[in-house]
Amino acid sequence: MNLIEFFLKNRGEILTLTGEHVWLVGISMLLASAIGLPLGMLLTRWPAGRRPILGGANVIQTVPSLALFGFLLPMPWLGARADRLAIAALTLYALLPIIRNTYTGITGVDPAVREAARGMGMTDRQLLFYVELPLAWGVILAGVRVATVISVGIATIAAAIGAGGLGEFIFRGLAMVNNQLILAGAIPAALLALTADFILGRLEGRLRARA
């Protein structure tokens, strides 16, 4: 049986697991953005928080993903379900690029523009929401994009703790020494990463052009 036949025969399961994969990554990116964007904005106003928060996010990035799943396992509510656990880990991994790019994007706004805004009597909040954020969206989105592509990859490992997703095929294929099974997980995952990269890249380009 060649690869195409294998894909056609198993298309139902491939689609289901791809759906799970998208769900894991999607929810994690939403959560990571909901946490990372405000944190990044906060850091531009709170210099003392820069080292601990960016340092903390950095340390998380260095923990191997399998180990991170293991660390989170004993957590009371999180450890109860595999998908929760996977989403928590993916969210943690995505924090660094999102926080860092939010911070860099905002601090990278032309100082003359910022000064003009302050000089004409904008409050700090107005400066942030009407000037800095709109001008920083391109850079911020680049962070979300990097985070998403990384997460698509890491999410395959979530299958090791039973959270589903395309990693199911990969681990099953490894156990059964079946290359077709491995590819049934790896190819859709790669396509998913490329698609996310392309869509977010287009969006980013548009935002940058506006700024």
Next chain:
Amino acid sequence: MTPDAPVIEFRNVSFQLENGHPLLSGVNLNIHRGETLVLLGRSGSGKTTALKLINRLLEPTAGSVHVDGRGTLEWDPIALRRRIGYVIQEAGLFPHFSVERNVGLVPWLERQPPAQVRARVRELLALVGLDPDGFARRYPSQLSGGQRQRVGVARALAADPPLLLMDEPFGALDPITRVEMQREFRALQQRLRKTVVFVTHDLREALRLATRIALLEAGRLVSVYAPAEFLAAADPVAAAYVSAFRTEDDSSLS
């Protein structure tokens, strides 16, 4: 307040950086209603620092700056800045806003009705010599340097502030556009009678625009001159300034 009380008053003002480096030392200066006071000096003489102390982008480390008789530290900084138009070099326009939004921003922040803001924007664009129909929807990147600077001036005038601070507004323009802008600024100032503090390092510009010229050197106020006095001033700093400009004129003619 008496009508001839100074609008802006520097009382023994010093400003130094956190590392102790002084940018301005012991400046005393009164600026009167309706005049154009030019702060003249070389790079690093403290003129921009002095300007930013007026709208409290900086706060004096000693002494005090008073606007309308009240110390800048007693003002709510937002309320203070809304009373003071601010124009900087390269205009500092918001690149993501159209000309219309740039100019109408302060009235919009003050929640004036949109129709009124739009009317005001059109009026201001016409005032600074830009056709409202042609320019309102453009973005700053689609404007020339001179047009951008005009938009900057219109934006500073939007809330009809009694005070105007201008930090080398024409510094980045080509010589022909610069002279044109200076001429228009004079005409505008004759109509509007704002109190203007104008920063420049260009003596010729200072002589063209100023009611009075305050000469700064290394953070100190050398003296304040009427334009006519400046060319004959005995002070060595002023004389050096004049001779530098004369030399430049001579060499450019030969």
